[in-house]
Amino acid sequence: MQERYDFKSIEPKWQKKWEELKLYEVDDFSEKPKYYCLEMFPYPSGKLHMGHVRNYSIGDVVARYKRMRGYDVLHPMGWDAFGLPAENAAIKHGNIHPADWTWDNIANMRRQLKELGISYDWRREVATCHPEYYRWTQWLFLQFYKKGLAYKKKAPVNWCPGCQTVLANEQVVDGECERCHSRVEKKELEQWFFKITAYAERLLQDIKKLHGWPEKVKIMQENWIGRSEGAEITFKIKGHEEAISVFTTRPDTIFGVTYMVLAPEHPLVEKISRGTSQEQAVLEFKRKMMYLSEIERTAETAEKEGVFTGAFAINPFTGEEIPILIANYVLVEYGTGAVMGVPAHDQRDFLFAKKYNLPIKVVIVPPGEELKAEKLTEAYTGEGILVNSGEFTGLANKEAIRIITREAEKRGFGKYRVNYRLRDWLISRQRYWGAPIPVVYCEKCGIVPVPEDQLPVVLPYNVEFRPTGESPLKYVPEFLNTTCPECGGPATRETDTMDTFICSSWYYYRYTSPRDTEQPWSKEKVERWLPVDQYIGGVEHAILHLLYSRFFTKVLYDLGLVHVDEPFTNLLTQGMVLKDGAKMSKSRGNVVSPEEIVEKYGADTARLFILFAAPPERDLEWSDQGVEGSFRFLNRVWRLIYQTKDRISDELREFSAKDKELNRLLNATIKKVTEDIEERFNFNTAISAIMELVNGLYQYKEGEINPGLLKEALNKLVILLAPFAPHIAEELWEALGNKQSVHLEKWPVYDEKALITEEVEIVIQVNGKVKDRVMVPRNAEEATLKEIALNTPKIKELTADKKIIKVIVVPEKLINIVVAG
């Protein structure tokens, strides 16, 4: 053993050995229980950043720990390898192909991961851009298509001018593209969708099953799905055949409707205003709204604005004629794109009615109170009793919701309806670097899916990248022109590619069967491994990736392809890595590169620091001094073993008091570290417990030692350290004379008896304040304890002239003497 801790030679040495020993290659089938530990696979941007290091260090502790607890651990890694940056790099630099760029990046990041010593089963590596992977992405698309879950429609979609492609709703954040932050525009385009709305209810209901998910993520998904219950009610339009349906959660307020509002894009707007004096005004308003972006139109500060259409609707309950308006605050995408205006009981309607002098009619009052329309300063949205509501007057409004809906249904102009905020998932992208959508267009046969035996539809290599707003594949005749699989006639291929979130919605199944050429995965293997026991990644995927993956799993479940209907049992969302209080970013110039840290201190130090500096879910403030501290600690462990290894042996002498204390500390540490990993993922406190053990051992090694005990303590220390700092643990394990890898060791079990000491210190309080402390025998009687406490010199003095009201005894903890005067 060298005197110096030389991570530069230790780390590569063990990485090589682990690979030779196939230490992390896991059997698909064995007698052991299984554990699937998964970290979100990265986009191969080129280099690892600290967020990655954190993510994979956390996962590696879990994987290594579970292995030592006797599990077969599936711990794989791969690449979410399709996507825009590759194509943008090609456009920017001109001479590099997205595929080459991506594969180079993968090679580099794989090397970095290996240098970190993460215990992956590299045989299972997948890359979504590999034809043998996206072949199955396309195959899955076809299964969705067959089930009627993939369809094409013309719709107003989100267009990102920066990325020159459409985006899913989930990818639009504050009206901006989540990737490049361009302002998203609305475009009317024919696009492919996945019918995620068909699963809205199940996606919502099954959130209840996700006991191992953070509350926060569950709430975010719930909000995103946005279920609301209400009624759809149809209003006739005076002088027209057509009718307009509105969705409302408050059918109980139907008698208070004084106007109706349509979204400017509502399909009937032009028709009903045609020929009225309002025709010009309406067209102008529409034009103005089109010109404004989504954000400008719907910003909180935006005034409610509207214009009369010249047409009137008829309230089906009252027969009243009410004006139809169009307004900026009504969204065509939500509900039916039309709302009934009830200014007395909806704050938005109230503001709008006040502005345009529309009538206000009170139909609900708080029990025992009165409301005057003229005196309202805001809408009354609370519960109450119906007034001015014909036959329904006098009902409690909650009840009225049901009764009125039922009545509308009976009379044929309404029905109960559940409405969701969730929209169908727009999956086509007008870009090259993605999985081609496997359909062809035939003049005779229309849309024809590519037969499964012709998959994959391979991306052509020679393509010119021009950000034109159209897929570059359009200009590749060899790709574009094909024959119809049905009639054999001339046909053209779909040139759009799939949203990369599709590729990442099923990769965790592929890991079970990464090289299967017959099927996307072996059902048997999926049954062994799934669900994922622990999933770890950033909270930024709370909606996108995690919702899509749940959706995929439910579809696959319905198709009989998998046996689980939720993919991830436990989810850990790790916090961000910050520097100077802000997220690391190039523009801020506060980036710390993992490469530098590993170079300077080694992978073990980098990992240890990241795990020690904060609990996993919390944000982590980077500290160069903290890294120094972790490095120092590893050196301290090194020296401890260097200095003591020649004094240990199998000779276990009878325990002295000092030995007992060390033994107690050792077992307490095992207990603490085990519980911290197992129950809470509190790696920071697990590591601090190991530090305390090391401190204790430094004390212990001075003077008389028990060679057998010291040997045991050092060995167990190294095992406890192994999940956190696997290389140095391995080297020290060897130095202690062990032959087999430390990572094959069983996790130590603590001895409950060793934790029990003969004497315990108890605190003596007077009126709840600590005044003294004494050592007492562990099992002392309450009366004895009282006796001792009241008679220590200090307490005697303090209570001499006071009246003792009562004495509270908490065994093995404290005694509180309550006094008066």
Added chain:
RNA sequence: GCGGGUGUGGCGGAACUGGCAGACGCGCUGGACUUAGGAUCCAGUGGGUAACCGUGGGGGUUCAAGUCCCUCCACCCGCACCA
């Protein structure tokens, strides 16, 4: 506005079901070893001379509150004219 989270020394952070606030680490101070120390080892380190005071502020429950209840404040994240 709604929903969620956080608030503890100079700093990162500990504190299980209410029971010694500040574990562990960083930083700082002192000492030892040393040609030297920015290495290492040892000791000290919330504030205050003290009684005491201290977990964002105020109130409450309790023998006892960082922990429970009420109320207010600050910051962070998500959603946001969703009918």
